[in-house]
Amino acid sequence: MNLIDPITQFHSELQQIRRDIHAHPELCFEEQRTADVIAQKLSAWGIPVIRGMGVTGVVGIIKNGSSERAIGLRADMDALPVQELNTFAHTSKHVGKMHACGHDGHVAMLLGAAYYLSQHRNFDGTVYLIFQPAEEGGGGAKRMMDDGLFTTCPMEAVFGMHNWPGVAVGTFGVTAGPMMASSNEFEVVVKGKGAHAAQPHKGIDPIMVAIQIAQSWQTIITRNKSPIDTAALSITQIHAGSATNVIPDDATLIGTVRTFTTEVLDLIEQRMQAIARHTAQAFGAEVDFRFKRNYPPLVNHAQETAFAIEVLQSIVGVDNVDARIEPTMGAEDFAFMLQEKPGCYVFIGNGEGDHRISGHGLGPCNLHNPSYDFNDQLLPIGATYWVRLAESHLRKA
Numbered sequence: 001m002n003l004i005d006p007i008t009q010f011h012s013e014l015q016q017i018r019r020d021i022h023a024h025p026e027l028c029f030e031e032q033r034t035a036d037v038i039a040q041k042l043s044a045w046g047i048p049v050i051r052g053m054g055v056t057g058v059v060g061i062i063k064n065g066s067s068e069r070a071i072g073l074r075a076d077m078d079a080l081p082v083q084e085l086n087t088f089a090h091t092s093k094h095v096g097k098m099h100a101c102g103h104d105g106h107v108a109m110l111l112g113a114a115y116y117l118s119q120h121r122n123f124d125g126t127v128y129l130i131f132q133p134a135e136e137g138g139g140g141a142k143r144m145m146d147d148g149l150f151t152t153c154p155m156e157a158v159f160g161m162h163n164w165p166g167v168a169v170g171t172f173g174v175t176a177g178p179m180m181a182s183s184n185e186f187e188v189v190v191k192g193k194g195a196h197a198a199q200p201h202k203g204i205d206p207i208m209v210a211i212q213i214a215q216s217w218q219t220i221i222t223r224n225k226s227p228i229d230t231a232a233l234s235i236t237q238i239h240a241g242s243a244t245n246v247i248p249d250d251a252t253l254i255g256t257v258r259t260f261t262t263e264v265l266d267l268i269e270q271r272m273q274a275i276a277r278h279t280a281q282a283f284g285a286e287v288d289f290r291f292k293r294n295y296p297p298l299v300n301h302a303q304e305t306a307f308a309i310e311v312l313q314s315i316v317g318v319d320n321v322d323a324r325i326e327p328t329m330g331a332e333d334f335a336f337m338l339q340e341k342p343g344c345y346v347f348i349g350n351g352e353g354d355h356r357i358s359g360h361g362l363g364p365c366n367l368h369n370p371s372y373d374f375n376d377q378l379l380p381i382g383a384t385y386w387v388r389l390a391e392s393h394l395r396k397a
């Protein structure tokens, strides 16, 4: 592997930073201490800092030379409401909160790049180091953009990275085009008319209507969207009734829809609504239809993806970059940034979990699992990627 020496030599400091953040996890928009740690490190290395963008977001700014060109490198910094099962020294000190998605490592990798870039200014232009809050459902990326991220910090392109368990350390995965899905949720209430269960003809049974709707919705996936397009429509909760001899007034269907394009999402939402309304109408019931779009699909831009692949190959070799990784139905709010700016998001292999020292829980080392731990071996690899990306993008004339 073609790692940057001074970063490799800085590994134990980066590990310390990562484990300190791991021990002090903070949830969506509460990342005060984490932001303090980041701002203190950046300031200590002579990097100007903007704070409070998107509530707790931090941006470090490293300028060099005279070029107007600029690039953004983004890390997320929030934790999850998960009770950690690990018992090693850096386990979470906060009950019910845990860095189970490795954002502690994402912060440390970007700090590693900041440390090196501030000392070796081998580029012409500006590097914006974006530390965003609330990736886990809070849409922190969008909040930073609403607070003027791209106007205060004008940049040509923006890049993101996430650790990926089950993929070998020293390898990367990426693909041009859609790489992660849009995430959306629905709650549909069927309003019927309650009755005695022995006299169903005197009511309008919302449970029968809800069942019809639930069945018919699956035909959207198989009969309405093109078979070439990918989508998932999952009903994850059905609530109705509380007695064996009472037909309830209403029934509720709750679930999620995932798609890789907004066009398919538009189609699914519109068809779900039509089926729900018309089915209810056919039975004399009504529906209250609520559909909420959370994160859009994450779509990598072709040119920036080709560029990222080239940089990755120069670090880990051609064979260790999967340039056509299978997209995942998971979601990521970096998608908002890629709607505004060209850029690319990559997966960095986190290994199988055998990096965990004694004291880890018994479960697998998957993201969002209570026995997960970020693999510290990745720190110099990820930091080297960030540095090479910035130096190559802002190459000196």
Ligand SMILES: [Zn+2]
Pocket (backbone or CB within 6 Å): 100, 101, 136, 367, 368
């Ligand atoms: Zn996560």
Ligand SMILES: [Zn+2]
Pocket (backbone or CB within 6 Å): 101, 102, 103, 135, 162
């Ligand atoms: Zn994550």
